[in-house]
Amino acid sequence: MATHKLLLLPGDGIGTEVMAEVKRLIDWLNSAGIAKFETEDGLVGGASYDADKVAITDATMAKAHASDAVIFGAVGGPKWDGVPYDARPEAGLLRLRKDLGLFANLRPAVCYPALADASSLKREVVEGLDIMIVRELTGGVYFGEPKTITDLGNGQKRAVDTQLYETYEIDRIARVAFDLARKRRNKVTSMEKRNVMKTGLLWNEVVTAVHKADYADVALEHQLADSGGMNLVKWPKQFDVIVTDNLFGDILSDIAAMLTGSLGMLPSASLGAVDAKTGKRKSMYEPVHGSAPDIAGKGLANPVAMLASFGMALRYSLDMGDLADKLDQAIAAVLAKGLRTADIKSEGTTVVSTSQMGEAILKEM
Amino acid sequence: MATHKLLLLPGDGIGTEVMAEVKRLIDWLNSAGIAKFETEDGLVGGASYDADKVAITDATMAKAHASDAVIFGAVGGPKWDGVPYDARPEAGLLRLRKDLGLFANLRPAVCYPALADASSLKREVVEGLDIMIVRELTGGVYFGEPKTITDLGNGQKRAVDTQLYETYEIDRIARVAFDLARKRRNKVTSMEKRNVMKTGLLWNEVVTAVHKADYADVALEHQLADSGGMNLVKWPKQFDVIVTDNLFGDILSDIAAMLTGSLGMLPSASLGAVDAKTGKRKSMYEPVHGSAPDIAGKGLANPVAMLASFGMALRYSLDMGDLADKLDQAIAAVLAKGLRTADIKSEGTTVVSTSQMGEAILKEM
């Protein structure tokens, strides 16, 4: 049996609590002889700042490079509002993405039927919803230079961020989207603001070219990011795979997640390029939700998004698709039994704590 | 009676049809002696390109500068997909905004009770919703330089847009938001991505400083633009005034408009600074919806957003608040009678054409 090396980075807030449920699952898989995981723990975000005055240490980065997959909780919180910009909690997450080359962020927005009523949208609009948002994760305004604040004197400052994309960056993320669409409902919607942004113009051009050259069998549609956002709210079921840049992806994937009413349930995967020599790719898995400092430490957090993120790791990085299926089934079964954490409770369901939810899912497996 | 000079720019698609209803109203107001308008017509967008190979001519810009208010329809459509970038329909709109210095874009998102069921959101989430989005309109990534596409050879290109804000730009838009909040429910939510963008950091700093110096009586809250977008979908009634930058404002105001189910009903105002000498400000009024080329020329368009935009002109630029009230009441009365254009029809209502709707509102006045 192959040994898989995992780096666990719980981070801040509810990150620690939901990661504990992943550890419980890993321990059981190890002891039951179902799989063989070697895990290491590391600090990231505010937790790392408190210990080492940086959002992630070089030592932890080295462990990330050496692992088969990074499992990431969440970072940030008001406690670190005053820390220097380069050491803010988010900087740890951004360094992981950039240094590991995780350019493809896969964010499924799925509406669990049992939770459709938790959505602020009408049941018929979201029931059965299953979208995959493919967000570019290592380019755009997140990393473009210059990125500065200049003092102009007279109480005036000038702040600059640079939105930058090169052809190869758009080309590779487009391919990820088209490949995924082929395994789904065969449709890709690309979103940008080509009517205002040069990066949008290039984005549109490259996606169109990749489609024409290698994916003519997949349906391709272009929407402006503002109308795309409207369409997400109006009738999200029109979408299958959405591919968009780092900043639009940040906003639109959060909105799509919220539409489903299942925010506490949604996982994500961040993938690098496949290494030609090893056939492997760097990867990181994290829940879509954040560190939720307001409910941290109270056993209120929903561990499903974190567990489902571990499930994506099994599927995309560790070649254990069957085990991932079993985990997904266990999650569905526990929901069907009416167990709910507080964020998704409704009439007639039983509210349980973070660890009770984790245990119930484990028992089901 | 003062004479008001208006420049009417219907633009493309349904722009012409909905502007016709404004003209009908203006003609009646003139002939009934209720007000005195001098109007000029001009071309913008694709219509201007077809005539003059530019998205707006210098002559039309001169008329815009000389008018008391510009009334704008909508621009764009697939017909002009292939025109040179600098002559694309949107360039006309962007030049009007920039050259007239219209830095403050006011976009109310109001849910008309009679239309709450047209929303994809649950009635209780949107009924009674009344948000004002204040979008910065002459800065940010829309106008920052460099804004280029460079050929790098080897089939590679690099596209760059520049997101740029200076203190004074953020200061003045924050004041617009705080002033509006004082006349509303006294709360401002500022949205940016300070955890990723230097412009977000400066935005947050300046809004906080303006608040502290001159608006401490108004409640101020900061949200990251991604969580802000989520909160818009989850529970929009938590907001009163939202102030945000050009690009976030583009996306978030469209989403807010779509939430209400009343997209065809929503007006917007774009305002410049008050001239210290004349006490006047440049202004432009336009519906939130676009040119809808798919339904253009069929009498299907809803003229209410355009008429309500004219109403905003009466209120904000022409000092005719009473007349604006009457127009708003006439719109509400016609809706109460069950008249609907196709976009907002529902069971038990009477579907009418663009011009029938315009006539009914006029009769009501």
Ligand SMILES: CC(C)[C@H](C(=O)O)[C@@H](O)C(=O)O
């Ligand atoms: C925490 C923050 C830096 C991050 C982002 O903006 O990408 C988050 O919002 C996300 O979507 O993963």
Ligand SMILES: CC(C)[C@H](C(=O)O)[C@@H](O)C(=O)O
């Ligand atoms: C037409 C386009 C340039 C414009 C924008 O992006 O500002 C539109 O979407 C808007 O919101 O007014």
